[in-house]
Amino acid sequence: MLFVLFRAGPTRYALAASSVVEVVPLVRLEPLPGAPASVRGLFSYRGTPVPAVDVSVLTGAGPAPDRMSTRIVIVSWAEDDGTARLAGLIATSVTETVDRSADDPPPSGLALPSAPWIASAFIVGGEVVPCVRVEAFLPAEVRALVDQSAGGRA
Amino acid sequence: MSDRFAHLPIAHRLLMASVAFGIPIAALVSLGFLEVHSRLAATRAEKEGIRLARPLGELAERLARYRRLADRGGGDPGGRDDAATQVDAAFESLRDPAVRAASANLGLADAGGADPVDRLRAVWQQQRAGAALGDADRLRRARRALGEEIAALIRRTVDASDLVLDPALDSYHLVEAIFLWLPAVETRLGDACDGLERAPGAFVPAAARPRLAFEADELARIDHPRVLAAIATSLREDARFFGESPSLQANLPPLRDRYDAAVRAFIETARRAADSGAERTGSAGNPDGRTDTAAVASSAEAALSAAADLRKASIVEFDELLAVRETYHSRQRLIVLSLTLLALAISARHVAFIVLGVSRPLQTVADAAHLVATGDVAGARRRAASSPVALESDRNEIARLGGAVREMAEGLNTLLLEVKAAGAQVTGTAARIAATARELEATASEQAASTQEVSATSREIHRRSEGLAGTIGEVGSVVKGASDLAADGRRGLDRMEESMAQLTAATSSVSERLAAISGKAEGIGAIVTTISRVAEQTNLLSFNAAIEAEKAGEAGKGFAVVAREIQRLADRAASAAVDIGEVVGSMRSVVSAGVMEMDRFVDQVRREGDEVRRIGGQVGTIIERVEALTPRFAEIKEGAEAQAGSAREISEAVSQLSAAAGQTRDTLEEWSRVAQGLDGAAQTLVAQVARFRLAEDDPGPRASGG
Numbered sequence: 001m002l003f004v005l006f007r008a009g010p011t012r013y014a015l016a017a018s019s020v021v022e023v024v025p026l027v028r029l030e031p032l033p034g035a036p037a038s039v040r041g042l043f044s045y046r047g048t049p050v051p052a053v054d055v056s057v058l059t060g061a062g063p064a065p066d067r068m069s070t071r072i073v074i075v076s077w078a079e080d081d082g083t084a085r086l087a088g089l090i091a092t093s094v095t096e097t098v099d100r101s102a103d104d105p106p107p108s109g110l111a112l113p114s115a116p117w118i119a120s121a122f123i124v125g126g127e128v129v130p131c132v133r134v135e136a137f138l139p140a141e142v143r144a145l146v147d148q149s150a151g152g153r154a
Numbered sequence: 155m156s157d158r159f160a161h162l163p164i165a166h167r168l169l170m171a172s173v174a175f176g177i178p179i180a181a182l183v184s185l186g187f188l189e190v191h192s193r194l195a196a197t198r199a200e201k202e203g204i205r206l207a208r209p210l211g212e213l214a215e216r217l218a219r220y221r222r223l224a225d226r227g228g229g230d231p232g233g234r235d236d237a238a239t240q241v242d243a244a245f246e247s248l249r250d251p252a253v254r255a256a257s258a259n260l261g262l263a264d265a266g267g268a269d270p271v272d273r274l275r276a277v278w279q280q281q282r283a284g285a286a287l288g289d290a291d292r293l294r295r296a297r298r299a300l301g302e303e304i305a306a307l308i309r310r311t312v313d314a315s316d317l318v319l320d321p322a323l324d325s326y327h328l329v330e331a332i333f334l335w336l337p338a339v340e341t342r343l344g345d346a347c348d349g350l351e352r353a354p355g356a357f358v359p360a361a362a363r364p365r366l367a368f369e370a371d372e373l374a375r376i377d378h379p380r381v382l383a384a385i386a387t388s389l390r391e392d393a394r395f396f397g398e399s400p401s402l403q404a405n406l407p408p409l410r411d412r413y414d415a416a417v418r419a420f421i422e423t424a425r426r427a428a429d430s431g432a433e434r435t436g437s438a439g440n441p442d443g444r445t446d447t448a449a450v451a452s453s454a455e456a457a458l459s460a461a462a463d464l465r466k467a468s469i470v471e472f473d474e475l476l477a478v479r480e481t482y483h484s485r486q487r488l489i490v491l492s493l494t495l496l497a498l499a500i501s502a503r504h505v506a507f508i509v510l511g512v513s514r515p516l517q518t519v520a521d522a523a524h525l526v527a528t529g530d531v532a533g534a535r536r537r538a539a540s541s542p543v544a545l546e547s548d549r550n551e552i553a554r555l556g557g558a559v560r561e562m563a564e565g566l567n568t569l570l571l572e573v574k575a576a577g578a579q580v581t582g583t584a585a586r587i588a589a590t591a592r593e594l595e596a597t598a599s600e601q602a603a604s605t606q607e608v609s610a611t612s613r614e615i616h617r618r619s620e621g622l623a624g625t626i627g628e629v630g631s632v633v634k635g636a637s638d639l640a641a642d643g644r645r646g647l648d649r650m651e652e653s654m655a656q657l658t659a660a661t662s663s664v665s666e667r668l669a670a671i672s673g674k675a676e677g678i679g680a681i682v683t684t685i686s687r688v689a690e691q692t693n694l695l696s697f698n699a700a701i702e703a704e705k706a707g708e709a710g711k712g713f714a715v716v717a718r719e720i721q722r723l724a725d726r727a728a729s730a731a732v733d734i735g736e737v738v739g740s741m742r743s744v745v746s747a748g749v750m751e752m753d754r755f756v757d758q759v760r761r762e763g764d765e766v767r768r769i770g771g772q773v774g775t776i777i778e779r780v781e782a783l784t785p786r787f788a789e790i791k792e793g794a795e796a797q798a799g800s801a802r803e804i805s806e807a808v809s810q811l812s813a814a815a816g817q818t819r820d821t822l823e824e825w826s827r828v829a830q831g832l833d834g835a836a837q838t839l840v841a842q843v844a845r846f847r848l849a850e851d852d853p854g855p856r857a858s859g860g
Contacts, residue, residue, distance in 0.1 A: 001704075002701065002704035004697075004701065017704040017705065018704070020701050022698050022701070023697050023698055023701070024694075025694065068690060094697075095693065095697075097697065097700050097701070
């Protein structure tokens with residue numbers, strides 16, 4: 001099973017490749033007035049306006065620095081009513097993937113009440129990497145924004 | 155006289171004016187008073203007259219009765235003696251002191267100063283003593299003469315006391331009745347009975363009849379109606395003069411009626427007696443006997459008694475009327491007197507009020523003016539402050555004058571205070587002027603001394619300038635040599651400048667080449683950037699390819715391996731590019747350091763060249779100046795000579811200045827004297843003002859009064 005690794009602040013996170021649509025360079029963003037602080041703006045992904053969410057802001061580590069390795073991870077998830085949603089996560093050090101085969105030790109299950117978006121964690125190179133669930137990771141207001149933009153597309 | 159009047163105080167003038175007005179008023183008042191008084195005096199004189207006339211009337215009446223008894227002679231000596239005693243008593247009553255005083259007051263005394271009553275009394279006593287002697291006719295004539303003398307005395311009394319000039323009609327007519335008509339009636343009655351025998355049954359003799367009838371007719375025609383008319387008039391007019399007299403109205407009419415009846419009875423009897431006598435001449439007797447002489451005599455006695463009663467009562471009433479009149483006049487005089495005194499008091503009070511109202515404020519004003527004249531302005535101000543504040547609308551001139559003097563004192567005080575202050579200021583200023591003049595004088599002296607020094611100095615300058623001109627000539631030749639040496643130095647500098655220009659050109663060429671190397675290195679940097687961007691793109695591509703391969707599941711496994719290989723290649727290319735970039739970067743830094751070093755060197759060479767050029771220019775300038783000096787030294791020499799001349803001129807000018815300074819000093823001395831004069835004048839002014847005592851601290855009654 002393939003995971004895409006990224007950093008938010010000092011911490012390294014993993015994201016299941018199944019929920020990643022594509023990784024694109026950091027493009028110019030259209031600022032969205034009135035949006036939450038974590039939403040840096042809108043950008044066009046293959047003709048579709050998609051909100052870009054700064055995960056560093058979401059995890060409380062401040063805005064992500066503008067580096068070459070800072071990229072946008074296009075993620076998708078299915079809402080409860082079965083409709084598919086798209087969003088862009090701005091993250092740093094999006095340069096590596098890790099493949100966890102069935103032979104590797106299974107990820108330890110985690111159930112944190114304060115961070116329900118962390119599903120599990122595993123060790124990469126001696127570093128503990130929390131695995132993120134996309135649909136729980138995004139706050140409701142951001143998801144509502146995504147819903148609206150998706151509704152506009154539908 | 156008028157001059158003396160002009161110096162009188164106003165109060166005295168007003169007093170004189172009021173006296174001048176008072177004299178006619180007093181004259182009028184005294185005239186009125188005298189009028190009343192004279193009336194009163196007349197009334198009193200009438201009373202005196204009555205006081206004398208009443209006993210005289212009594213005497214006349216008693217004497218008449220005695221005469222009648224005595225003339226008849228014979229039969230009744232007792233009655234005659236009795237009548238004589240009554241006459242004596244009447245004479246005695248006339249000796250009463252009050253009656254005698256009245257007689258004296260009325261001026262009835264004889265030529266010798268004796269009382270006429272005393273003389274008449276002596277005559278009476280002679281007659282009475284000689285009654286028994288002598289013949290009857292002489293005695294009768296003497297008695298008649300005595301009666302007439304007494305009647306004359308009564309008339310004199312009445313005249314002297316102005317009784318007949320009585321102003322009131324009631325009393326006037328009463329007096330007429332009492333003293334004229336009633337005595338006339340009585341005389342007529344007495345005359346009618348004269349010479350009639352009083353024997354009972356005796357008839358009137360024929361010779362006496364016409365006289366009796368004549369007397370009766372005259373009585374009825376003239377005397378009796380006069381009495382009645384006088385009494386009636388008196389009664390009628392009584393109410394119009396000093397009020398109706400009740401006793402007069404009550405007492406007089408009955409007595410008048412009785413008198414009227416008695417007189418009418420007598421007239422009747424007398425006529426009848428006269429007629430009967432005439433009838434009897436033809437016949438033998440008169441059986442009724444009523445008209446005999448006794449009847450006539452008794453009716454005459456009755457009429458006489460009634461007349462006497464009426465007269466007495468009239469006198470009493472007349473006395474009463476006089477008393478009423480006297481009371482009236484006394485009261486009138488009292489009223490006039492008190493009214494006059496009241497008017498005098500009121501006018502005196504008014505005069506005093508006016509005099510005080512005028513003289514007191516005027517005194518205040520005069521005092522204030524006098525105080526101002528003596529210089530006590532403060533006192534005048536205090537004095538004038540008692541004057542009321544004058545309003546523009548005030549119509550009282552005195553009050554306005556007081557207000558004006560008060561304001562004048564205020565103004566004078568303020569003015570003198572200001573003058574005093576001004577005098578002090580002038581004194582201070584004069585002192586300052588004098589001090590300044592002295593200072594200026596000292597300064598002028600110093601200036602004169604300085605000028606002397608300047609004169610000496612300028613003479614010294616003149617001397618030195620002449621020496622300087624010689625020295626400068628020597629310096630000029632030295633400078634000429636220096637100029638030649640400088641021209642050599644300048645040529646060497648020109649050569650050095652050329653070498654510096656060549657060095658600058660060489661350095662610039664090296665610098666340009668280094669710049670070309672730097673440009674090439676930048677091109678390599680751009681290529682490395684492109685390589686690294688391609689490597690990044692490749693990395694991203696392989697990344698997404700790996701994700702897609704994962705999504706493809708087992709089918710994509712091989713593809714995933716390829717993708718990972720591509721990712722690794724891309725990473726390696728990226729790292730190689732990074733290495734190249736680092737090498738190129740270090741080379742560029744070295745080259746740019748060389749370029750900077752070269753630039754610095756070029757700058758230094760350029761600065762050196764500039765310095766050499768500057769020095770060359772400076773040396774050239776020096777040479778030019780040195781060359782130019784030679785002719786200037788000649789000019790300087792001329793200048794020094796000219797300076798020597800100028801110094802001499804300065805010396806002369808300074809001498810003139812010194813003289814001018816001396817003049818200035820003289821002028822300043824004059825100024826100082828003038829300042830002292832000003833000071834003296836100001837002192838005099840202050841001394842003059844000091845004569846006035848002023849109120850300085852007090853804000854003045856203006857504030858309190860206003």
